[in-house]
Amino acid sequence: MLIGKEQALERLQKAVSQGGADALEATLFGDETNLTRFANSYIHQNIGKQDAGVTIRAIVDGSKIGMVNINDLSDEGLAKAVAGAIEAAKLVPKNKLFPGLPGKQEYPKVESWSQETYEAEPMFRAKEVEKIIATSDEHGFDASGAYTTGATEIAIVNSVGLAAYRRLTKASVNITILSDTSAGFAAEASKDVRELDAAALGKHATQKAFDGQNPTAIPPEEYDIVVEPHGVADLLTSMGYSGFNGLAYHEQRSFATGKLGEKLFGENFTLIDDAHDPTGSPAPFDFEGMPKQRIPLVENGVVKNVVFDRTTAKMAGVETTGHGLPAGTNFGAIPMHLFMAGGDSSLEKMIAGTKRGLLITHFHYLNPFLQPLELLFTGMTRDGTFLIEDGKIVRPVMNLRFTESMLKAFNNIEALSKETILIDGNFTSVRVPAVKFKNFKFTS
Amino acid sequence: MIKGLLRLAVDHATRYGASYAEARFQDLRSEDVSVKNGMVQTAGRSFDKGFGVRVLYNGAWGFACSSVLTEAEMRRTAAMALGIAKAAASVRHDNVILDELDAYVDYWSNYDQVRINPFNIPIEKKVDFLLEATNAMKVDDQIAVVQGNTNIVEKHKVFVSSIGSVIEQRKIETGGGMSCVAIGNNEMQIRSYPASARGVYQARGWELLQEWDFVGNAPRVGKEAVELLTAKECPSGEMDVVIEGSQMMLQIHESCGHAIELDRVLGQEASFAGTSFLTTDKLGSFIYGSPIVNLYGDASIPGSLGSFGYDDEGVPARRFDIVKDGVFSGYLSTRDTAHVYGGKSHSACRAQSWSDFPITRMTNVCLAPGEATEEDLIGGIKNGLYLYTNKSWSIDDKRLNFQFGVEYAREIIDGKLGAVVKNARYADKTPRFWRSCDAIGNQDLWYLWGTPNCGKGEPMQVMRIGHGTSPARFRGVKVGGA
Numbered sequence: 023m024l025i026g027k028e029q030a031l032e033r034l035q036k037a038v039s040q041g042g043a044d045a046l047e048a049t050l051f052g053d054e055t056n057l058t059r060f061a062n063s064y065i066h067q068n069i070g071k072q073d074a075g076v077t078i079r080a081i082v083d084g085s086k087i088g089m090v091n092i093n094d095l096s097d098e099g100l101a102k103a104v105a106g107a108i109e110a111a112k113l114v115p116k117n118k119l120f121p122g123l124p125g126k127q128e129y130p131k132v133e134s135w136s137q138e139t140y141e142a143e144p145m146f147r148a149k150e151v152e153k154i155i156a157t158s159d160e161h162g163f164d165a166s167g168a169y170t171t172g173a174t175e176i177a178i179v180n181s182v183g184l185a186a187y188r189r190l191t192k193a194s195v196n197i198t199i200l201s202d203t204s205a206g207f208a209a210e211a212s213k214d215v216r217e218l219d220a221a222a223l224g225k226h227a228t229q230k231a232f233d234g235q236n237p238t239a240i241p242p243e244e245y246d247i248v249v250e251p252h253g254v255a256d257l258l259t260s261m262g263y264s265g266f267n268g269l270a271y272h273e274q275r276s277f278a279t280g281k282l283g284e285k286l287f288g289e290n291f292t293l294i295d296d297a298h299d300p301t302g303s304p305a306p307f308d309f310e311g312m313p314k315q316r317i318p319l320v321e322n323g324v325v326k327n328v329v330f331d332r333t334t335a336k337m338a339g340v341e342t343t344g345h346g347l348p349a350g351t352n353f354g355a356i357p358m359h360l361f362m363a364g365g366d367s368s369l370e371k372m373i374a375g376t377k378r379g380l381l382i383t384h385f386h387y388l389n390p391f392l393q394p395l396e397l398l399f400t401g402m403t404r405d406g407t408f409l410i411e412d413g414k415i416v417r418p419v420m421n422l423r424f425t426e427s428m429l430k431a432f433n434n435i436e437a438l439s440k441e442t443i444l445i446d447g448n449f450t451s452v453r454v455p456a457v458k459f460k461n462f463k464f465t466s
Numbered sequence: 467m468i469k470g471l472l473r474l475a476v477d478h479a480t481r482y483g484a485s486y487a488e489a490r491f492q493d494l495r496s497e498d499v500s501v502k503n504g505m506v507q508t509a510g511r512s513f514d515k516g517f518g519v520r521v522l523y524n525g526a527w528g529f530a531c532s533s534v535l536t537e538a539e540m541r542r543t544a545a546m547a548l549g550i551a552k553a554a555a556s557v558r559h560d561n562v563i564l565d566e567l568d569a570y571v572d573y574w575s576n577y578d579q580v581r582i583n584p585f586n587i588p589i590e591k592k593v594d595f596l597l598e599a600t601n602a603m604k605v606d607d608q609i610a611v612v613q614g615n616t617n618i619v620e621k622h623k624v625f626v627s628s629i630g631s632v633i634e635q636r637k638i639e640t641g642g643g644m645s646c647v648a649i650g651n652n653e654m655q656i657r658s659y660p661a662s663a664r665g666v667y668q669a670r671g672w673e674l675l676q677e678w679d680f681v682g683n684a685p686r687v688g689k690e691a692v693e694l695l696t697a698k699e700c701p702s703g704e705m706d707v708v709i710e711g712s713q714m715m716l717q718i719h720e721s722c723g724h725a726i727e728l729d730r731v732l733g734q735e736a737s738f739a740g741t742s743f744l745t746t747d748k749l750g751s752f753i754y755g756s757p758i759v760n761l762y763g764d765a766s767i768p769g770s771l772g773s774f775g776y777d778d779e780g781v782p783a784r785r786f787d788i789v790k791d792g793v794f795s796g797y798l799s800t801r802d803t804a805h806v807y808g809g810k811s812h813s814a815c816r817a818q819s820w821s822d823f824p825i826t827r828m829t830n831v832c833l834a835p836g837e838a839t840e841e842d843l844i845g846g847i848k849n850g851l852y853l854y855t856n857k858s859w860s861i862d863d864k865r866l867n868f869q870f871g872v873e874y875a876r877e878i879i880d881g882k883l884g885a886v887v888k889n890a891r892y893a894d895k896t897p898r899f900w901r902s903c904d905a906i907g908n909q910d911l912w913y914l915w916g917t918p919n920c921g922k923g924e925p926m927q928v929m930r931i932g933h934g935t936s937p938a939r940f941r942g943v944k945v946g947g948a
Contacts, residue, residue, distance in 0.1 A: 055925055061734040064560040068550045069529040069823045071925065073516065089510030093533050106511055113590040114506040144553035152557050167737040168924045198737035205736070273611050274649045352500060352507045386740065391858040392871050393889060395654050400869050402862040404740075423860070423867055423893070466867060466893050466944070 024052050024175045025074060025095070027187045034076070034179035037100040042108050043080040045123050047180040048100070049309070049349065050076050054172045055192075058147040061166035063155045068144060076100060079349055080107035085120040087111055089350055121332040126183040127313055129306035130298060134190035135173075136214040142171040142193070146215075150195070154224035158199045163231050165224065167197040171215055174448070178311040186311040191215075192448040197223055198405060199231040204418060206230025207383050207405035209252065211446035213303070230383065230406040237418035240409060242464040246379035246436070248372045248410065248456065251443040253384040254362065255452040257399070258293065260390040261428055262357045265397055266295075266319050268330035268345070269354025272337045277397050277429060278325050287323040287432040290365060294318050295329060295357035297344070302359050302444060303451035310346035317343050319357060323433075331355040364455035365438030372437050372458040374413040379458075380422075381408040381415060397428035400465075425465040434460040468535070469634075472626035475519050475540040479548050480628050484521040486564065487544070488627040490778060491517040491535075492820040499589060500615040501596040507613075509589050516820040519544045520779075523551035525561035531821040565804040565811050567781060569630030574775025576637045579768050580671035584618035584640045587672050592616050595680070596644070602684030603646040606692045614644035615664060616675065617918065619930075623778075631780040639771060639930065641667030641918055642675045644684070648691035655694035655888060657873055659687045661712035662856045667916030667930070670769045690874055693886050700875060700890035702946025706850035707892060708843045708939050711907075713872055715915040715933040716856045718833055721896040722754075722761055723931070724922075725865035726788055727814075728797040728806060729826040738924050740863025743896065744794060746806060752794040755900030758836055761789040763798060765813045765829035770932035771916030772829040779815040779824055786812045788831065792901070800826050818927035825923050830914075832934035836906025843905055843939050845881040851945060852876045852883060853890055869893040892945045899940060907936025 025033070034048040052074035059067035075093040078100070082088075088110025090103040147169045158165035175189040194211035195218050208227035210218050249257075270276040277286070297305045297314035307313055310332055318326045330338065331346030334354055345355035373381060380403075388401035403421045410416065439456040472489035479487035493515035500508040516533035521544070528551025532543045596614040603612045618640050625633040643665015645658035660666040660678050668674050709717060729735055730742045744752070755761075765783035767773050776782055779801050787795040797807065800815035803826065817824035844852065858871035871891040877884035914934045921928050 057925060058554070059734075059924060061736055062560065062732065064558055065526065065554045066560040066734055067529070067823055067825075068527060068554040070546055070550055071529075071531055071821050073531075073533055073821050075514065087506070087509065089508065091510065091512035091514070093514045093516065103513075110509045110511065110589055113588060114509045114593055117505050117507075119505060144550045145556070148553050148557045155558065164733060164736075166733055170924075196737055200733065200736055200741075273647065275611075275647060275654055350498070350508050350510055352502070386863050387860045389858045389860040392891065393654075395652070400858065400860045402860065402867060404863055421862055421867070423862070423869060425869070425891075466869070 024054065024173055024189060030175065030177035031179060031185055031187055033095060033100065034177055037078060037104055038179055038181040040101060040104045043082050043111065044084060045081040045181050046104060047079040047123055048076055050074060050177040052175045055170060056144065056172050057168055057170045058151055059168045060151050063158060063165045065148060065151060076103060077349055078103040078107040080104065080111045082108060082111040083116060085116045085118065086114050087117055087120060088114065119333055119336055121336040123180045123182050124184050124310065124312060127186065127311060129186065129313055132188065132304040132306045134213050134304065136191045139171050139191035139193045139213060139215040140173050142215050147171065150220040153221040154197055157221060157224035157228045161228060161232055163228060164200045165197065166200065167195065170194045184311045186307050188306055190448065193218055195220055195223060197227040199227040201231045201235050203236050204231050204234030205405040206234060211448065234406045234418040237420045240419045242422055242466050244461045244463050246376055246458065246460050247382055247462045248369065248376060248379060248458045249382045250369065250384065250456050251454045252445060253382050254454040254457050255445040256385040256388050257428060258360055258362060258452055258454060260388050260399060261397060262360060264390040264394055266328045266357050267354040268328050268334035268338060271328040272334055275394055276328065277395050278328055282325055282327065284325055285323045286325050286429055287320055288435045289323050290435050290438060291320055291323050291432045292363035293320040294361045295359055296361055297359040299361060302361060302453055303446045303448065305359065308344045308346040309348045312342050312344045312346060314344040329355045329357050358450040360452045362454045364440050364442045366440055367437040368439050368441065369456045372456065373410055373415060375437065376410045376413060379410045381410055399428055400425045422464040423466045424463060426463045431459050431462060436460050468624050469626060469632055471535060471537065471540050472517065472624060474537055475544040476626055476628050478541045478544040479519060479521045482548055484523050484548055486522040486628055487519065488625065488779060489517055489519045490820060491624040493622040494619065496617065496619040498617050499592040499596065500613065501593065501600055502613040503611060504597065504601060506593055509593065514819065518820045519547040520823065521547045521551050522562055523548060524555035526551050526554035526559040527562060528554060529823045562802045563805045564801045567629060567801060570776065570780060570782065571632045572775065574635045576669050579669060580638045582672040584638065584672040585620065599680035599684050600644050602681050603644065603688035605685050605688040608648045608650040608692050608695060609646050609688050610649040611647035616642035625776065625780050627780050633776045633780055635775050637669055638671065639667065639669045640671055640674050641665055644680060646688050646691050648695055651695045653695045655691050656857065657687045657691040658855055659683055661915065662873065664918060667771050667918050668769050668914060669771055669773055694874065694888045697886040697888040700887045700946045704942045705945050706847045706939065706941050707943050707945065708852045708937055710854040710937050711913050711935055712915055713853055713856050713870065714833065714935040714938060715917065716859060716870065718831055718933050718935055719917060720859060720861045721865060721868055722788065723828040723831040725896065726797050727826045728799045728803040731797065732803060732806065739922055743864045743866045748794050749807060750795060753792055753901065754789045754794040754897060755792045756903045757792045758906055759789055759792050759900055759903050760834035761831065762787050762834060763812060763829060763831050767830050767914065767932060770830045770914050771930040772932035777813045777815045778817045781811045781813040781815065784813040798826055798828060816929060818929060822927050825927065827922065827929045828920065828931045830932035830934065833906065835909045835912040835936050838905040838907050840911065843907060843937055844878055844883060846905060846939060847878040848880060850878040851887060851890060852878055853892065866896050868896065890945065892943050894943050899943065902941040903938055904941055905939040907938060911936040
């Protein structure tokens with residue numbers, strides 16, 4: 023059970039009112055996840071998971087910081103956590119980069135709750151999974167995946183006036199259909215479980231698996247590639263946390279360091295982080311309780327901004343953009359609500375306009391740490407890779423590994439679909455088009 | 467008291483129809499200290515406790531959990547798990563078959579492996595230790611970032627099941643590492659010590675970090691990072707390589723450890739982490755590696771991150787062959803998958819926390835030592851590379867096609883170490899790679915590494931795993947622009 027706004031703020035307020043420190047901050051993270059996992063066309067895991075934890079940060083002597091996480095939310099538990107955080111703070115040196123705790127903030131109202139999702143029963147999930155399995159049965163394929171419903175709440179209260187609370191529901195289904203020689207994929211997520219069409223997704227994934235049977239090998243070399251939205255989201259998410267991270271930027275580990283205002287990508291690449299856009303997955307504030315801001319990252323190929331939390335903003339001498347992560351993460355700030363602008367094409371037109379290339383469903387095990395300054399990534403294609411010749415899909419091919427610079431790839435965008443798809447990860451979201459990249463390098 | 471509460475949950479589930487039930491309590495405390503560029507980033511402790519109940523009803527699993535430790539909550543959670551199992555049983559489900567298991571009433575701990583309890587080292591001492599070590603990496607103005615971390619964990623687990631097991635376990639783990647980033651010459655290079663991805667980890671005490679002499683090694687680590695800025699680019703082509711121990715750890719982890727998880731093989735992870743090329747028809751006959759390759763699983767190795775007395779479904783820690791003289795010989799398995807090969811569970815059922823459904827996980831997956839000395843490994847190469855410390859990693863959804871990047875590499879020319887090489891990567895297909903292994907370091911070079919952050923499952927579970935290995939030599943591996 024979620025604690026709810028009133029109780030959450032009351033308990034945290036009580037915790038930060040205990041005194042003994044210059045300032046105290048309490049963050050509550052509560053979660054209920056109900057999940058039905060299936061494989062080989064059977065349900066094999068069915069769970070109800072719930073937990074809530076509080077992180078206390080204590081500040082003494084101006085900038086000595088101690089922290090305790092605890093999942094005992096009783097008065098005694100929270101008092102113990104506060105005392106522990108104060109004790110830890112007293113034992114460490116001052117942190118001159120500490121920006122202080124923020125005071126009271128105003129937040130926009132965000133719609134992120136669905137009572138139907140929150141109340142979804144195990145039997146409902148089981149029946150939805152049955153619909154997916156039925157679609158794969160038509161071809162004698164095996165269905166696997168997970169159907170999840172649940173809810174999360176976050177509350178942040180500090181002793182200098184900040185009080186923030188939000189809750190959200192989450193519903194998602196991801197499907198992989200396996201034949202003896204192929205796989206097909208489909209996935210969807212929303213705050214509202216009624217928006218998930220399990221049967222349609224199952225049908226889509228089954229068709230992919232059917233079309234992908236008996237793939238043949240092709241040589242690893244440069245291909246023009248048409249990438250479906252899930253694959254584009256894979257690339258952008260990695261670019262977001264490795265490249266547009268304010269900490270990486272400040273520490274000269276980002277491709278964008280010293281290059282804001284430069285045109286590093288193609289004219290047709292525009293990327294924005296916007297937690298307010300209702301066509302995304304809106305959020306009012308970050309994990310520091312700061313209001314989220316709309317940040318253009320790339321405009322017509324020109325790198326405009328990276329994102330900051332309060333600490334990295336102080337390092338860089340700028341203001342926070344509202345992209346803080348939970349205390350103790352130490353990873354910097356990352357864009358979590360990406361929107362990539364579409365174009366005037368469509369998946370079908372992009373395929374039709376390809377002389378020789380590949381259609382890619384999505385990627386697997388993408389790694390952005392090869393050479394971060396060049397945005398050199400590697401990863402595998404997965405769950406449906408097809409050869410295109412003379413504007414037509416001619417046959418399925420075996421998965422390939424790419425090793426490619428995203429600076430080059432996003433300079434080589436030939437076409438973008440007009441339609442964009444929201445890929446919702448509840449706390450993060452990416453709205454993206456399908457994209458055709460020219461001369462994308464595969465290495466094995 | 468906790469044993470009585472867990473017994474109540476188990477009894478409640480069986481009274482209302484569960485054919486099997488288990489309740490698992492975990493109380494975890496941990497402490498993290500990290501510093502960066504001379505300042506403390508994190509000084510914090512975590513406390514987390516609760517229980518989970520897993521029940522079997524008409525051949526279907528149900529799981530529920532709670533952090534409230536009262537009699538009423540035990541009954542409510544057991545009833546919830548049973549309700550979930552009944553929902554699963556009412557539709558098409560995998561008919562769970564459990565292997566035979568004796569009941570155990572036992573106590574286990576690793577306290578005999580802990581010489582200096584890390585919780586007795588004050589936070590300020592850890593801060594001093596990290597600041598001294600990280601500052602010592604600043605050997606050049608081009609060192610832009612220095613950072614270090616320590617992590618200590620103590621777990622108390624109690625397991626009660628309807629077959630009569632009552633098992634209590636306590637374990638302490640210690641880990642830490644440091645790294646630096648050098649910037650210059652339009653390059654960014656990183657060096658880590660003793661390994662990347664947060665350093666070295668074992669189920670031992672503070673003495674582990676003392677043994678690695680962070681301060682003494684720091685100047686060398688900093689110097690190597692700077693050296694890489696002007697080093698020659700890694701050549702491209704097929705070359706013979708020697709892979710250092712901490713990189714071998716990840717090589718074993720990704721291309722062997724995950725590939726032998728029987729739940730993956732059976733398709734249960736297909737929609738997320740993927741499947742495996744090591745299908746059941748290959749058991750006992752597939753040539754996984756060269757005849758000198760012997761890999762084994764062993765959850766009982768003293769002092770390892772992946773060790774315990776009993777796994778999270780009450781199976782005693784077991785040792786088994788994974789690859790015997792090059793032939794694929796065994797899977798990581800659980801009570802509900804062991805029937806696939808007609809044997810007993812290999813004690814690989816683990817959950818991240820009390821709130822997680824236990825799944826097939828690595829425990830300790832190790833490469834048995836060979837006979838080669840360091841000189842033998844290098845001496846047998848005419849033109850090749852020595853590859854040190856992981857930097858990037860990627861493998862396909864069948865665990866066949868991998869690519870790893872390393873922080874640091876050196877040429878090997880005519881059996882001798884040569885120039886430093888930057889941005890080295892290597893790529894191969896798993897069986898071809900392991901079949902090309904023609905030398906494995908001896909017992910003196912063998913070390914028990916640990917990784918604290920292996921992710922798997924939905925919802926994602928992060929597990930702590932051990933890998934013992936020596937450096938090893940592989941022939942004809944694709945390097946460079948792999």
